[in-house]
Amino acid sequence: MEKFRKLIEQHGRWSYLGIYVDRIELYIESDFSQALENTKALLESIGKEICSAKGIALESNSKINGVMKQTCSALGYSSKNFEMKISSSLATIGQEIGELRNKIGIISHGRTAEEMKIRNESTDTLTREFLIDSTLVIAVFLIRAFENEHIPTIKENLDYEELMEFNDFWDGFYGEFEMGDYSFTASEILYGLDSQAYEEAYKNFIGTQDEMEEEEE
Numbered sequence: 079m080e081k082f083r084k085l086i087e088q089h090g091r092w093s094y095l096g097i098y099v100d101r102i103e104l105y106i107e108s109d110f111s112q113a114l115e116n117t118k119a120l121l122e123s124i125g126k127e128i129c130s131a132k133g134i135a136l137e138s139n140s141k142i143n144g145v146m147k148q149t150c151s152a153l154g155y156s157s158k159n160f161e162m163k164i165s166s167s168l169a170t171i172g173q174e175i176g177e178l179r180n181k182i183g184i185i186s187h188g189r190t191a192e193e194m195k196i197r198n199e200s201t202d203t204l205t206r207e208f209l210i211d212s213t214l215v216i217a218v219f220l221i222r223a224f225e226n227e228h229i230p231t232i233k234e235n236l237d238y239e240e241l242m243e244f245n246d247f248w249d250g251f252y253g254e255f256e257m258g259d260y261s262f263t264a265s266e267i268l269y270g271l272d273s274q275a276y277e278e279a280y281k282n283f284i285g286t287q288d289e290m291e292e293e294e295e
Contacts, residue, residue: 079103082214089225089285091127095120095217102210110206117213118142124217125149128224153223225285236277238269244283 105112125145245265252264
């Protein structure tokens with residue numbers, strides 16, 4: 079779950095999802111039906127947020143598999159064969175999670191202590207971990223697919239001189255490095271020695287700038 083936590087911390091829009099992760103971790107051993115309920119709610123929240131951001135209205139009674147289909151459509155996964163398979167698979171997983179939640183849930187009807195124990199133990203530890211981990215992989219995929227749309231396409235060969243705002247930002251943190259009679263800024267060194275690392279740092283910078291602009295609005 080640490081990977082998911084880092085992702086939602088990186089993109090402030092999703093930070094509120096941390097409450098679901100807290101609940102999943104709290105209940106995964108003692109009351110798996112509650113953990114599963116929050117797993118389902120996590121996926122639904124991501125889907126609804128993406129659909130809302132894309133201006134796609136969902137039916138008030140949409141089930142989780144319907145939300146997943148609409149979410150994939152909102153992200154553009156609807157026209158090509160491979161993308162259709164992704165959409166269908168996510169919708170199926172969502173449906174299965176919902177059905178399992180209904181099967182082992184204890185909230186809708188009162189249960190005796192023994193009934194609660196039996197229902198909680200109906201899924202073994204390996205299955206629980208698989209379900210939760212699989213859901214978090216899907217959640218990471220959906221958020222990244224959405225957030226990557228807000229990052230400008232990076233040219234294959236970045237022009238250092240055109241990215242002075244980022245360079246100044248980077249140099250403000252790491253300054254200059256002197257070697258004898260020579261002096262180089264941190265951005266110059268990164269650009270010259272590891273273009274891929276430079277590109278990743280630039281993408282993160284742009285993503286952070288976008289989040290700050292959204293918060294100001």
